Amino acid sequence: MSVTQLGMPSIGVPRKGFFTDTSLCIGCKACEVACKEWNSVPADTALELSGESFDNTSALGANSWRHVAFIEQKVPAADPSANDGVKWLMSSDVCKHCTHAACLDVCPTGALFRTEHGTVVVQQDICNGCGYCVSACPYGVIDQRPEDGRVFKCTMCYDRLGAGEEPACAKACPTKSIQYGELDELRERADARVAELHERGEEGARLYGHNPEDGVGGDGAFFLLLDEPETYGLPPDPVVTTKDLPVMWKRAAGAAAGLLLGAVAVFWGAKN
Amino acid sequence: MSPRRKHPEEFTSYYGRPILKKPTWSAVDIAGYIFAGGLAGASSMLAAGAQHSGRPSLERRSKVLALTAISASAVALVHDLGRPERFLNMLRMAKPTSPMSMGSWILSIYGPLAGASAASNVLGILPRAGRACGVGAAVAGAAVATYTGVLLADTAVPTWHDAHEVLPFVFAGSAAASAGGIGAALAPLAEAAPARRMAVGGAVVETLMSFKMERSGQLSTETLHQGRAGTLLRLSKAFTVGGAVALALGGRQSRLLSTMGGLSVAAGSALLRFGVFEAGVASTLDPKYVVVPQRQRVDAAAQKTDSVGV
Numbered sequence: 182m183s184v185t186q187l188g189m190p191s192i193g194v195p196r197k198g199f200f201t202d203t204s205l206c207i208g209c210k211a212c213e214v215a216c217k218e219w220n221s222v223p224a225d226t227a228l229e230l231s232g233e234s235f236d237n238t239s240a241l242g243a244n245s246w247r248h249v250a251f252i253e254q255k256v257p258a259a260d261p262s263a264n265d266g267v268k269w270l271m272s273s274d275v276c277k278h279c280t281h282a283a284c285l286d287v288c289p290t291g292a293l294f295r296t297e298h299g300t301v302v303v304q305q306d307i308c309n310g311c312g313y314c315v316s317a318c319p320y321g322v323i324d325q326r327p328e329d330g331r332v333f334k335c336t337m338c339y340d341r342l343g344a345g346e347e348p349a350c351a352k353a354c355p356t357k358s359i360q361y362g363e364l365d366e367l368r369e370r371a372d373a374r375v376a377e378l379h380e381r382g383e384e385g386a387r388l389y390g391h392n393p394e395d396g397v398g399g400d401g402a403f404f405l406l407l408d409e410p411e412t413y414g415l416p417p418d419p420v421v422t423t424k425d426l427p428v429m430w431k432r433a434a435g436a437a438a439g440l441l442l443g444a445v446a447v448f449w450g451a452k453n
Numbered sequence: 454m455s456p457r458r459k460h461p462e463e464f465t466s467y468y469g470r471p472i473l474k475k476p477t478w479s480a481v482d483i484a485g486y487i488f489a490g491g492l493a494g495a496s497s498m499l500a501a502g503a504q505h506s507g508r509p510s511l512e513r514r515s516k517v518l519a520l521t522a523i524s525a526s527a528v529a530l531v532h533d534l535g536r537p538e539r540f541l542n543m544l545r546m547a548k549p550t551s552p553m554s555m556g557s558w559i560l561s562i563y564g565p566l567a568g569a570s571a572a573s574n575v576l577g578i579l580p581r582a583g584r585a586c587g588v589g590a591a592v593a594g595a596a597v598a599t600y601t602g603v604l605l606a607d608t609a610v611p612t613w614h615d616a617h618e619v620l621p622f623v624f625a626g627s628a629a630a631s632a633g634g635i636g637a638a639l640a641p642l643a644e645a646a647p648a649r650r651m652a653v654g655g656a657v658v659e660t661l662m663s664f665k666m667e668r669s670g671q672l673s674t675e676t677l678h679q680g681r682a683g684t685l686l687r688l689s690k691a692f693t694v695g696g697a698v699a700l701a702l703g704g705r706q707s708r709l710l711s712t713m714g715g716l717s718v719a720a721g722s723a724l725l726r727f728g729v730f731e732a733g734v735a736s737t738l739d740p741k742y743v744v745v746p747q748r749q750r751v752d753a754a755a756q757k758t759d760s761v762g763v
Contacts, residue, residue, distance in 0.1 A: 184549050233468050240470060250467060287607060289554035290542040309542045310535020312477030313553050316608040316737075321473040330535025411744045414467030418747040422607050422614055423550055429603040429617050430549075436602065436621035437595035443629060443658075444498035444591065447650040448506050 185426035188398065189280045189299065196299030197342060198364035199351065199402035200371050201273055203413075204378060204386065205358035208271035212247040213238060215353035219338065222246060223326075240414070241274055243324040246335040247350050248274045250413050272413050273350070273359055276301070276322045276335035277390055278401030281421040284314035284323050284334075299364070300337040300401060308332055319397065319419035337361075337402075364401060371405055383407065389415060396420030464748060466740040473609055473737040482533035484730040487601040488723045489526035490560075491628030492635065493519045494594030495655070497567055499636050499648055501591035504584055508644040512587075513574050515636055515648075519590065520571040523564055523597070530560075552603040559600055563593035598628035605733065611673035611743065612736040613729075616666045623662040623729070627722040629655025630693060634718035637700060637711050645711060649704045652718045656697035659725065660690060673742045676732040685728035693721030 189196070216222065225244050231237050234251040241248045249271060256266035282301045285293045292307035293314060303323075310330035314323050323334040338348035346352070351361035360367060371388055378386035385407045390400030396419050410417050466472075476483075500515035502508075531540045544561070548554040566589040573583020602621030605613040613620070633652030637645045663686070667677045676682055696717025703710035736742045 187550055231468075242474075252467070283609065286548075286550040287553065289546075289548065289551045289557060290539075291546045291548070292542070307539075307542055307545070308536070309539035310537075311543075311553060312533075312535065313551070313608075315474045316476045316478075316610050318474065319609040321471065321609075321737075324474050325477045325535055327535075332535075409465055409748075411465045411472075411740070411748065412467065414470060414472060414740075416472050416743050416747055418751045419609075422609050425614070425617050426550065426552075426603070426607055429552075429606050429621070432618055433596075433599045433603045433621040436599040436625040439622070440495065440595045440598060440625045440629060441498065441592065443654055444495070444502055444651065447633075447647040447654065448502040 183427075185286070185430070186281055186421070186423045187286055187295070190295060192295070192297055192299050194297065195363040195365065196401065197337065197362070198278065198299070198367055198400075199275060199337070199348070200360045200362070200367040200405070201275065201402065202358050202360065202371070202374060202405045203270065203272035204374075204383070204405055204407055205356040206249070206271040206273055207356055207358075208235060208249055208251055208269070209355060210238075210249050211353040211355060212273050212350035212359055213245065213249060215349040216247045216335075219341070219349035220246065220336070222333075241276070241320075241322050241324075241334075243326040243333040246275065246333075250274060252408070252412060254408075270407055270412070272404065272406065273354075274413070274415070275350070275402050276337075277320055277397070277403075278335075278337060279421065280393065280398030280401070281423070282397075283317035283319060283421045283423060286421070286423040286426075287313045287317045289313060296339060296342075298337065298339075298342050300339065300342075302336045302339050303332060303334065305331060305333075317422055319416055319421065368403075371403065374405060378405075396424070464741060464744045466744060470740065471738050472740045472743045473611075475737050476608075476610065476734055477535070478533055478730075480727055480730050480734075482529045484723075484726040486526045486529040486533070487604075487624065487730075488627075488631065488726040489522045489529065490601060491598040491624055491722070491726075492631045492719070493522035493526065493567060494563070494596070494598035495628040495632030495651070496522065496636065497563075497570075497587070497590035497594035499632055499651060500570065501587045502647055503644070504587050506647070508640070508647070511636060511640040511644040511648060514639040515632070516567070516571040516574050516587065518632075518635060518639065519567045519594070523560070523567050527560065527564065552600060552607050556600050556604055559593065559596045563590060563597050566590040566593055599625050605729070608733075610733040610737055611746075612676050613733040615669065615671045615673045616729075619662055619666045619669070620729075623659060623666055623725070626655050626658030626660075626662055627725050630659050630697075631655070631719040631722035634696060634700075634715040634722070637704060637715035638719075642705070642708060642711060646705070648715070649700050649711070652715055653697045653701050656693045656718050656721070659722065660693060663690070663725065672746055673736050676735040676742070677728070680731075680735055682728045682732035682735055685724050685731060689721045689724035689728055691721070692717045692724060696721060
């Protein structure tokens with residue numbers, strides 16, 4: 182908490198979050214469908230096939246609050262005469278509900294707010310569609326619906342949480358790849374799971390967004406990945422833009438002072 | 454279908470798809486808003502100087518220009534909102550964490566001051582209050598002309614954020630250049646000396662700071678040299694430098710050179726804002742500008758940890 186960052190206020194109850202264990206994801210997209218159904222998220226206007234993989238959702242956006250990525254990787258055969266194998270990576274992406282949430286910091290109307298669960302939600306009746314949060318988000322999550330003008334993203338099913346239910350995506354996930362709960366407990370669970378995978382020889386297993394010391398102060402929705410983050414379309418080391426805001430304001434104040442001095446200077450000695 | 458990278462190469466990405474969202478803003482609205490705001494703010498400074506040094510023509514024209522420009526910029530800003538009818542929601546709160554929130558308050562302080570000083574001058578009512586508002590508008594105008602650098606830099610857009618130390622100075626120089634330039638074009642030669650100086654001084658600062666921004670060595674500066682943004686910024690420099698040279702050499706004697714030189718410097722200033730805007734947009738479309746610098750950071754940190762032997 183500072184003048185230029187809102188951060189994580191003390192919410193009085195344990196912070197809630199998602200732990201998405203991609204090693205368990207089977208790419209069924211139940212999370213995508215459940216999210217759309219529960220939150221009445223409109224379909225995108227045209228059914229478009231990407232022609233690249235089973236992923237035709239392509240990215241998170243105003244009308245996709247869960248997005249399952251599909252990555253096919255060739256596994257070279259040890260024996261040159263054998264066929265190469267294939268390795269599938271699947272991962273359900275979602276809004277990260279950052280500790281230092283750039284969207285929340287820069288929202289000029291207060292439409293984006295921190296809930297009693299520690300999540301970040303847009304109040305749709307306040308948003309005036311300025312689009313600032315869209316350019317502020319280092320993950321490229323929140324976006325504008327052009328026909329509506331306002332911005333939309335995952336709310337971690339704010340309405341369900343209030344009723345003591347888990348979010349729709351976690352409820353629908355058949356393999357427990359999406360786990361919902363208290364963030365501290367999820368982090369412990371995730372550490373244990375990574376250790377287990379390493380023991381089994383899954384060298385690539387690593388956590389993403391779990392570290393409170395990272396550039397966004399840790400994510401409220403963090404992941405277990407089996408490859409580098411950028412393979413899944415995630416930024417490798419995002420830093421919240423408002424971290425540099427004190428410097429920016431100082432530079433702007435310096436520039437403004439310089440401008441005023443310059444204006445005085447151009448009139449100096451110029452007598453009519 | 455999302456845009457794709459043409460050359461999948463030196464780094465890993467998810468099918469070449471962008472990581473960041475493209476800004477929702479339209480170039481005409483937002484680059485236009487930043488240009489008009491800078492023009493208004495610096496014009497108010499010119500007007501305040503003119504009112505205290507006995508240059509009535511320059512004073513009146515700068516005051517009317519400032520009011521016209523800030524009105525246009527406010528219209529552009531509201532027009533760009535997804536829900537323009539809700540623009541007043543920005544005045545629900547004052548958030549130092551949000552440059553846009555601060556900007557709407559700066560505008561609500563500056564706008565009435567610029568309006569009052571122009572109205573007083575044109576209608577000839579309450580001259581003392583009008584002059585006081587003129588000084589207030591000059592001070593608030595400095596904030597209007599520079600906060601826009603923070604507005605663009607306080608985003609995840611690589612080209613804008615990477616320039617966060619220098620962007621307010623680029624925009625300050627550019628604002629002075631545009632106000633001085635249009636002032637030199639509008640005011641009678643006998644009164645236009647300060648406007649010419651402001652235009653030339655602003656052009657020098659704008660050009661030097663732009664070079665600094667373009668040569669910072671960061672990967673994202675590529676977008677300032679390539680494509681549409683590169684063209685706009687090259688044109689901007691030609692107009693700015695050409696106009697400044699014309700003003701410096703012949704602005705004092707020649708009405709034609711004063712007008713053409715002034716308008717040329719102002720055009721360069723406008724092109725600069727559009728170029729910077731487009732460069733930022735381009736840097737969100739290619740995942741390279743997100744992945745490569747962040748990957749380098751991660752690898753450097755990992756190496757450091759290894760060398761310590763953790």
